[in-house]
Amino acid sequence: MLATLEHQLERLAQAGHGALLTRTRQGIEKEGLRVTPDARIAQTPHPAGLGSTLTHDFITTDYSEALLEFITPVHDTPAQALDFLTQLHAFTYSQLGDEELWCASMPCEIEGEDAIPIAEYGRSNVGQLKHVYRQGLKYRYGKMMQTIAGIHYNFSLPEAFWPAWQQLEGNTESLQAFRSAGYFRLIRNFRRYGWLLLYLFGASPALSASFMAGRPHSLEQLDADTLYLPYATSLRMSDLGYSNKAQADLQICFNHLDSYADSLHKAIHTSHPAYERIGVQVDGQYRQLNTHVLQIENEYYSDVRPKRVTESGEKPVHALMQRGVEYVEVRNTDINPLLPLGIDLEQSHFLNAFLISCLLGQADDLDEQECARVADNHTRVVNRGREPGLMLHGPEGEQPREQLAHRILDKVTRTARMLDDIEGGQCYSQAVEAQRAKVDQPDLTPSAQVLAALRDSGQSHSQWVLAMSRRHRARTAPLLQEEYARQLQQAARTSLAAQAALEAEPTVPFTDFLAEYIAS
Structure with missing residues (x-):
């Protein structure tokens, strides 16, 4: 990958196109449970002041009525996306009353599946479709898994980048096909090297014992109410969470758009x-x-997805086939409970440099043997990523975690230096060096810091996360700006009116609507 990456960076720079790599487009989706003052999952309806979960552009719910989801618009810089996410948090705090916004990926104490309310979206056929889909998740996987929260990082290059790179490559296919192939090249390399992100940013090494109540597991007891694994990085991304065994046999192919769409369509x-x-x-x-x-396609729990904004009533796989890949969605990011937003600017800068490196890296397909090695690396890192002497699969067989991590970071450093040279700063290189320090000192990783904080606090997982949630609220709530408050108040009113108008329209019975949707 290194020779390929250096070659691509050099060609782009010599052709005067390097600046296009600094014009990344990014948006952030972040989930978070509403919880009661005693750290129980909220039983109240979605706050009316936050608008309609069906039609609001920025604030909705995921699986549960209590599982909020923030969606920023696409922004030109990571800082802009994080600023908007800050305002979504601050505005939401103003509407929560005495409830709190849970600041961790693994949920609060939950007394059982009956305590998890499934999200409601109103009486329209589209709203019923969303609710019934979630009923299906309950029957297929159980409700508990659906209370896990995470961050999705949406990333793309500017449209001007693609014809410039296509010309350098001497590629003669359509621009749409070239762009889609480029994003799938990114995705293949992300799958090869994504274990490093789990090590660097995984922040869920422990969880409330209630999450595993009545289920067999191999976790250890940290205290009476907390389970953990001593070297785990992201239990959220383990078999306990969204890397779910129920989908292990799907074998969705990520090599090319056609094969990806075909395998999803079959499923x-x-x-x-x-x-x-x-x-x-x-x-x-x-x-x-x-x-x-x-x-539906969204039921497939992958750590990265090719995406395109859909039109009204359009299925995601059809949008991809019709108009190609528009951006990639990175889905393996834990909420870091030590950070007010769960993610910060340094992490975003690193992600951008990492994703650009994946885009310009090796172009080889993933064969079945490499896919198996990728999956095994994932399992090792989420469950024991900080274990001393951990070996992982590399190009030359099994090698020490540190050796493979530094090799990847050497590549990302090349990209970061070019980005910094163009922008005239050091933010990308500094972000990479901060990650390099985590490789050399595992105690600097979020997963290690969370475990240390839990032990030092003498609190259970739920007690500690609740305290951190309150601390973040106290810091972030005062940051609400009048301009954003007015914008989000108006967005709430507009969304409620849009849902009411939708429900007032004449419509076919839901049974007919569903049959037509599935047939399409």
């Missing part, structure tokens, strides 16, 4: 015996949208 059109036994409509109540391996 959403192939019935699965276990889901047939659940049933679709039982005693007049919908249990799931269908009995297919995936109800």
Whole structure:
């Protein structure tokens, strides 16, 4: 990858296109549970002051009525995206009353699945579709897994980059096809090297014991109410969380758009015996949208996805096939409970340099053997990533974690230096060096710091996260600016009116609507 990356960076610089790499486009999606003052999952409806979860552009819910999701617009700089995310937090705090916004990926103490309210989206057919989809997740995987929260980092290069790079490559296919192939090249390399992000930014080494109540596990007891693994980085991304065994046999191919779309299309059109036994409509109540391996594309829990903004009523896979890949969504980012937003500017700068390095790196496809090695590296790092002497799969066989990590960081350093040279600063190089320090000193990683803080506090996981959540609120709530307050108040009113108008329109019965949706 290094020779390829250096060659690409040098060519782009010599052709005068290097500056295009600094014009990244990024947006952030961040989830967070609403919890009661005693750290229980909230049972209240979505706050009316936050608008409609169905039609609001920036504030919605994910699986649970209590699981908020913030969505920033796409911004020209990481700082702008984080500023908007700050305002979403600050505004939301003003609407929460005595509830708190949980600042960790793993949930608060939950007494059982009955305590987890499924998100409601109103009476429209689209709203019912979203609710029934979540019912399906309950029957397929259980509710508890759906309370886990994370950060999705959306990344793209400016449109002007693609024809410039295509010309340098001497590529003669359509620009749309070239751009899609470029993003899939990024995705392949992300899968090769994404274990490093789990090591550097994983922040979920412990969880509330209630999360595993009644289920077998191999976690250790930190205290009466807290489970952990001593060298874990991201239990959220382990088999306990969104790397779910139920989807292990899907074998979605990430090499090219056509194969990716074909494998996804097959999964959403192939019935699965276990889901047939659940049933679709039982005693007049919908249990799931269908009995297919995936109800919809979003059910596939991957750590990175090719994405395109969809039009009204359009399925994501159809949008990709019609208009190509528009951006990539990085999904393996934990919420860091030590940070007010769960992510900061240094991490964002590193992610951009890392993703550009993946884009310009090796172009080889992933074969089955390499996919197996990638999956094994993932498992080792999420469960014991800081373990002394940990070995991981590399190009020359198994090698020490530190050796492989530094090799990847050497590549990202080349990209960071070029970005800094163009912008006239040091933020990218400094971000890489901060990660290099974590490789040499595992105690600097967020996962190690979270465990240390838990031990020092003498509190359970839920008690400590609640205290951190309150601290972040006290710091962030006063940052709400009048301009944003007015904008978000108006967005809430507009969204409520939009939902009401949608529900007032004449419509077909939901059964017919669902049949047409699935047939499309």
